[in-house]
Amino acid sequence: MVNKTMYNMKQPELGHKIQNWRKAQGLTQEELVEKCNLNVRTLQRIEAGEVLPRSYTVKSILEVLKVDFSELNLKEDQKNQLSVLLENRKSFLKWGAIVGIVYLCLSFVEGFMEIGFYDENLSGISGLNYSLVKIGVMLTFVVFYYPIYLMGKALSDDFLKVSSLFLITLILISNINDIAVFYTNYLSVEVLLILRSVMFGIGYILIGTAFALRQKSLGTLTLVTGIFGVVTGLGFVSILLAVPALFTLTVFEILMLVMIFKVMNADGLSEGNKKKDFSTALS
Structure with missing residues (x-):
């Protein structure tokens, strides 16, 4: 017994x-x-x-x-221990949170540059500046999303691990391809946008679903984050709603950033005598 x-x-x-x-x-x-x-x-x-x-x-x-x-009752235990299982990866969480803020800022710069790239009337972007921003977005995205993979690994959640790795792989391929298209025009702008929208849509549906399925064990924040992820993915997949999906994507990634901060500061990861219950943090 x-x-x-x-x-x-x-x-x-x-x-x-x-x-x-x-x-x-x-x-x-x-x-x-x-x-x-x-x-x-x-x-x-x-x-x-x-x-x-x-x-x-x-x-x-x-x-x-x-x-x-x-x-x-392992439901509460599972929520409380994610931070304990990630204890020796605290630096990854810290840098993921910090770099995540940089990524969000760079993504806005990227968006404005791409408006100029796709609109001939606004074109005038140098290849060097475009490439540097694309590389910056690519690298910061990887560092930002890696803690999500670590969370999936700590929880032995293959769905969360695979979906985060899928998006990481996708951003690498997509941004390298964007730079190649900028210099060679081997793809039309329309084809490039459709391919990117559909593939990232699938990725966000997957990771959003992975978060939503964790609601019972990790709390309300993961459910809300998951819902925004799925809505974002559906918007991108539909193509017609890709522009509104950019706004839900921003909310989704801000919620992910909040989640990483909360895990980083939860019981077992906090410094000094500051203690927090991870289950309460995400509920």
Whole structure:
């Protein structure tokens, strides 16, 4: 039976407990994962305290190990421990938040430059300035979105990891392509805009959905962020609503910035005696 003192169990304590229960049942890791329909690597990372598993994963493990799950509420624990699991990556969060602000500023500059690029009446942008802004946006975007990947990794959330990596890859390809088009015109402006709008639309729908699915475990902020991400993606995919989607994209990325700041300053990541409950921070 699991007693109430385990309500706030944290990693690596949870992993050690699972390991002890498994050994008490005389099961190897291979035997346990076979009964739980998991892979060995996942169980190894859980027992080592590297990731905080989802509640249904723990429930399936405890059922096989004949441990009562009813008093082990991992929903709160999952919210509280994201900051703990990211403790040794605090510098990435810090730089992601700082660079995220720079990215938002550069993206506005990029927008004004592209208006001039696409409108022949306003053209007059130098190739050097255009390239520098595009490279700046590309690099700051990567640093800004990398903490989202780290959050997905800490939570063992493949959907969040893949969607963030998809957008990171997309910005690299897209901005390099934009520079090439600027100098060579090998694609028409119309084709370039449609391709970019659709591909980024798909990316924002994916990452928005990933955030929204985390609402139950991480709180209201992730749900609101996810909704803005999905709305932005749908606007881009529709092409006709791509311009209004730029405004929802700004809100989405500001909310992401707030999320990174809150994770960075949550319990386990804060400096000195300042302590905050991560679950409350994102609720």
